[in-house]
Amino acid sequence: MNRHDRTGGAARLAAGLAAIVLLFLAAERVQAALGLPLPGALLGLLGLAGLATALPGLGARLAPAASLLLSLLGLFLLPLAVDAASRLALMPAGVLARLLAMLAASTVATGLATALLLRLLDRVGSSRRA
């Protein structure tokens, strides 16, 4: 990749990031102005999904910026995770053990329910086609 391509790629990435940030800020404004119950970020998610569905070219242009943001979600939530870790460390051992049991049971139940439901729906779909 030459220098011109790299500069162009970085410019497209910056433009994509700016578009997603603007969409988020606009969604926050709309949510506050209309007093909608949905958080601004989710309103922006719906807006972006709608725009990218209606205009596939726009979706393709925003995809690298969206991938970058998604790959950095862990970094963005790190300050909250630090706060969370310090809160969990202060919990009594009994409560922490019950909390971990709840999380393990619910996580496994969610994953199993999703996978088995998908398998069932696929089988129903394929038997109808047959």
Added chain:
Amino acid sequence: MPPAAQAGAVLATVAAWIVSRRLARAAGGHPLASPVLVSALAIACLLPLLGLPAQGFAAAAAPLSWWLGPGVVALGVPLAALARSPGRRELCQLLAILGGSLAGVASAVCFAHLLALPPDLRAASATRSVTSGVAAVVMQALGGPVALAVALSVVSGLIGALVLPPLLSRLGIRSDRALGTATGLAAHVLGTEALARRQPGAVPHATLAMAAGGLLTALGLVLAARLGLV
């Protein structure tokens, strides 16, 4: 908050993130070496040694947390991929994600009651099944315990990343689509990260499940809150 303190907290967070990503690569991407887990534990352990409160740190590093908003908006791109190709397979996948989301909220709330968890943990358990960014914005909107909701989401992701891929494989669920959808929905970012190393073909399905599941759960919870159900 003084700008110097903010800059220091953001720089420390980014530095911890970069180092922990390198450690995760060196550890072969084991879920216990997750950059979120390692960085959070390292910073949480260092703060008392430096005489700094964790809550103050979270406030100082708020400029980084602000980016969770655009990060949640970015989930709209994989979601659009599903909406653009609405065939029978995609419809089945969406229905499975809807069922899994319901199972996620119901199982968390039921188990939290069964295990007699304190009220703040029961409230935070409602968003356990969505990715931390969505959990934070939904819990903010519901006026619940945001930090606890994020904690529960992160720990769920860690448990799911460790347990689900091997468990589902043992049960004969090995296709990219089924493994990705189930792991992405139940274990969010950390589960998707684990799949990226174990079965890369499952990652697009995991991202889609994380986005669609987060949206469906958030909409359901906000609606339930409006109706006074949560």
